[in-house]
Structures are given as structure tokens and as C-alpha cells.
Amino acid sequence: MHSTKIPGATTSYLNPGFTYTSASTGVPSRIKSRKHLQTFSKAQSLQNRPFSSTHCYHSEGAPPPPERDPTHPSLFYHSLPSLSSSTQGVFALSFLDKPLNPGHPRSRTIIGWVSEGDGGFQENPPFRDLLHESIASALEGSVGDLDPVIEAEALQRGEGWLHINDHRNVPPMGRIGDPDDIIGTVMVQGGEIIASTYQAMPSYRVCTADGPTRLPEGLARKLQESLEKEWEKERA
Known part of the structure; x- marks a missing residue:
């Protein structure tokens, strides 16, 4: 073949x-x-x-x-x-x-x-770069403007590191997701996300047996905006 x-x-x-x-x-x-x-x-x-x-x-x-x-x-x-x-x-x-x-x-x-x-x-590795840039930018948003699921998880976590999980395979409550599905991690202090601490997880896979990247709604909107801007920049 x-x-x-x-x-x-x-x-x-x-x-x-x-x-x-x-x-x-x-x-x-x-x-x-x-x-x-x-x-x-x-x-x-x-x-x-x-x-x-x-x-x-x-x-x-x-x-x-x-x-x-x-x-x-x-x-x-x-x-x-x-x-x-x-x-x-x-x-x-x-x-x-x-x-x-x-x-x-x-x-x-x-x-x-x-x-x-x-x-x-x-x-395509350049897409992965844009994905993480988009998430890092989204995490810098004001409280109430971010994804409500992530905000709720941050409040529940209180202190420590919070994983950003791909929603193609959401782990059960209180469980750590599969390494392939953990997009990145960010520090939480007092229930608030410290955006500057966001780190990409090298084990994350853009595609797995559960399909391609599927972000939480708020992060998905930000990624879509980033993709639109990138497309317009390429056309210029």
C-alpha cells in the first residue's frame, strides 16, 4: 500500500x-x-x-x-x-x-x-505551541471570564498544583488523569490560579484513542480566537 x-x-x-x-x-x-x-x-x-x-x-x-x-x-x-x-x-x-x-x-x-x-x-508541532500559548493567555483572564469548570476546580483545590485535563477523557472526581490527557498544570493559591506558573506537560498527546484535543468550553473559545488571529496573520 x-x-x-x-x-x-x-x-x-x-x-x-x-x-x-x-x-x-x-x-x-x-x-x-x-x-x-x-x-x-x-x-x-x-x-x-x-x-x-x-x-x-x-x-x-x-x-x-x-x-x-x-x-x-x-x-x-x-x-x-x-x-x-x-x-x-x-x-x-x-x-x-x-x-x-x-x-x-x-x-x-x-x-x-x-x-x-x-x-x-x-x-504538527507548531500547533502544540499555539495550543499552550492560548491556554496560558486564557488563564490570565479575570475571575468569571475563565472556564467555569477550571475556576471551580481551583476553588476546590485551594492550594497546590491544578492539572488542566483534556475533556476527551475527563478523570473521575479526585483522580489524576492519564498522562496523555494532562495538557498542563498551574499553581493555585487561595483558590485562585497563578497564571504565570502554567507549565506544559511533555507527556500530553494531541491525539489519543479518545480522539483529538477537546478543551473545556472557555479554553476552547480562547484557542479558536488564537487560531483565527493566526490565520489572519498568515493571510497578511
């Missing part, structure tokens, strides 16, 4: 059980079940396919519009015709439904890439 090397990606992979709208477009219409996803920590190799990083998002015709994933509130699949073969499509994943900016093949608005044939996922 032909495989495609995605530009600038890491060796973290995801094997989703996709269904597709049609053989002609190859656009995934949904993920059958998030439990079908598999992650691999060890490095795996994909066959290199020639591409130009300055042209890899261009094609002779306009790509089809991005398709929303119905299992996630803001996940979109963007087809990349120039990286696709006649039998295997390649898609950029993003939380934006706006068209990709061709001059930024490793845009911070791109979560990563998936290939149709083997469902291999490769993370």
Missing part, C-alpha cells in the same frame, strides 16, 4: 477507522468509533514521496471544501490533492473551516495530517 510522507511531521501516528463519502473524493465523512483509533509511541517509517513545501497545498483544481467531523464540535478535514495519490488521500486536520493558506504548509492552524489508506496521523 502506498504511503505518503507528510512535511515537517513527527513520528506520532493515529489509525482511525474512517468511512468515506465516495471513492472519487475520498473525504472522510465520519470516524466510525473513537475507540477504533490506535496510537503508537515508537517511531514508524513512511515511504518518502517527492513534494515541494512551497507548493504542497496547490493543485491543478480547487480542493473540495473541508468536511466537518460529526464526532467533534470543531474538527475539519482539509483535502490535500497534491499530496494525495489516485488510491490514497491526504488530509490536514484543523479546528478552522477556512481554506488553508498555501504559503504556510506547516501553519500553526494545522493540528496534523492523516492519510486515507492506512489512517496514519502525524502531529
Whole structure:
């Protein structure tokens, strides 16, 4: 089976059980079940396919519009015709439904890439940077402007370190979440968050067997704002 090397990606992979709208477009219409996803920590190799990083998002015709994933509130699949073969499509994943900016093949608005044939996922590290910047900025907001769940957790914690958990797999009350799902941690004093102490957790995975990043509502809004600003900056 032909495989495609995605530009600038890491060796973290995801094997989703996709269904597709049609053989002609190859656009995934949904993920059958998030439990079908598999992650691999060890490095795996994909066959290199020639591409130009300055042209890899261009094609002779306009790509089809991005398709929303119905299992996630803001996940979109963007087809990349120039990286696709006649039998295997390649898609950029993003939380934006706006068209990709061709001059930024490793845009911070791109979560990563998936290939149709083997469902291999490769993370885009610049997105992770934007994610943590967005969360750190959101934590600096005034009390009442932050996510109510996180504010309640801070009040309950009182003193100590508070984990920011990915809501794709929320741990039971009083339990520590899986390392893959702890996005970061921040100090709490007197029930208030000390935003300057926020630290990213290196064990966090953008995609796991429970799906891609799913933030608490308040943090999700802030991330969306950051993505919109990044997209506009790229267009300038």
C-alpha cells in the first residue's frame, strides 16, 4: 500500500477507522468509533514521496471544501490533492473551516495530517505551541471570564498544583488523569490560579484513542480566537 510522507511531521501516528463519502473524493465523512483509533509511541517509517513545501497545498483544481467531523464540535478535514495519490488521500486536520493558506504548509492552524489508506496521523508541532500559548493567555483572564469548570476546580483545590485535563477523557472526581490527557498544570493559591506558573506537560498527546484535543468550553473559545488571529496573520 502506498504511503505518503507528510512535511515537517513527527513520528506520532493515529489509525482511525474512517468511512468515506465516495471513492472519487475520498473525504472522510465520519470516524466510525473513537475507540477504533490506535496510537503508537515508537517511531514508524513512511515511504518518502517527492513534494515541494512551497507548493504542497496547490493543485491543478480547487480542493473540495473541508468536511466537518460529526464526532467533534470543531474538527475539519482539509483535502490535500497534491499530496494525495489516485488510491490514497491526504488530509490536514484543523479546528478552522477556512481554506488553508498555501504559503504556510506547516501553519500553526494545522493540528496534523492523516492519510486515507492506512489512517496514519502525524502531529504538527507548531500547533502544540499555539495550543499552550492560548491556554496560558486564557488563564490570565479575570475571575468569571475563565472556564467555569477550571475556576471551580481551583476553588476546590485551594492550594497546590491544578492539572488542566483534556475533556476527551475527563478523570473521575479526585483522580489524576492519564498522562496523555494532562495538557498542563498551574499553581493555585487561595483558590485562585497563578497564571504565570502554567507549565506544559511533555507527556500530553494531541491525539489519543479518545480522539483529538477537546478543551473545556472557555479554553476552547480562547484557542479558536488564537487560531483565527493566526490565520489572519498568515493571510497578511
